[in-house]
Amino acid sequence: MTVTGTEQQVPWDLSFLRVGTAVTAGLTALAAPVAGLLAGWDAAVAVLLGAAVVTFFFALSGLVIAWAGRHGDAFTLPAALGSFFVKILVLAAVLQSLPADGWVHRRTLAWTVVAGALVWSVVQQRWVWTRRLYYVQPPAPPRPQPPTPPTTGGSPPPPGSAATRG
Incomplete structure (x- = not known):
């Protein structure tokens, strides 16, 4: 898009990051304890x-x-x-570098990333x-017109008078 001196370039709106982060935080607050109780901490x-x-990846993509x-x-x-x-x-490198029986459950991490990507989408x-x-x-909205000043001749003649019959 070529921008001339008279055009304004529209800024890119990244407000979806706020919404996505809030939805992810809410779902994570529900899913983490459930996963901890069902499959271990x-x-x-x-x-x-x-x-x-997922939140970091989507924020990074949005910024890029x-x-x-x-x-x-x-x-x-x-x-x-x-x-x-x-x-x-x-992501592939991180998942491969994690030990199979380490401090994080790799399969749950992978499925969380998949579910998170779907939620963000x-x-x-x-x-x-x-x-x-x-x-x-x-286009820019029209400018408001200034009010027209009242005439100094007083009130307009009533309808049907000699001044309005012509």
């Missing part, structure tokens, strides 16, 4: 860690895409795909569907 830690990883979008709309898709590829590599979709997003910048 290493599973509860995995739920907490998985929720933090917004940064790319400020430099040009054509950079947003490569930024999104590139950040996704890097995140998958980092739904949050983003709902956020987009309920927003007024424009393809082009809408």
Whole structure:
């Protein structure tokens, strides 16, 4: 998108991060104790860690895409795909580096990341569907007209008088 001197560049809105973080925090507050009671406290830690990883990854992607979008709309898709590829590599490396019987339950961590990514996707979709997003910048609203001063001749002639019959 080329911006001339008279156009204003629309800032990228990252308010979905606040909503996604709140939804993730609420679901994590419910899921971590349940996982701890059902599968052990290493599973509860995995739920907490998985929720933090997903939140961090989505926030990082949002910031990278917004940064790319400020430099040009054509950079947003490569930024999104590139950040996704890097995140998958980092997540795979982290999951492989964790010991099988360590302080965090790897399978619960992996499923938490999958569930968290689905939750964040739904949050983003709902956020987009309920927003007024424009393809082009809408025109500025019209300026209010100043009130016209009253005439000094007094009140207008009544209807049907000689002044109005012409």
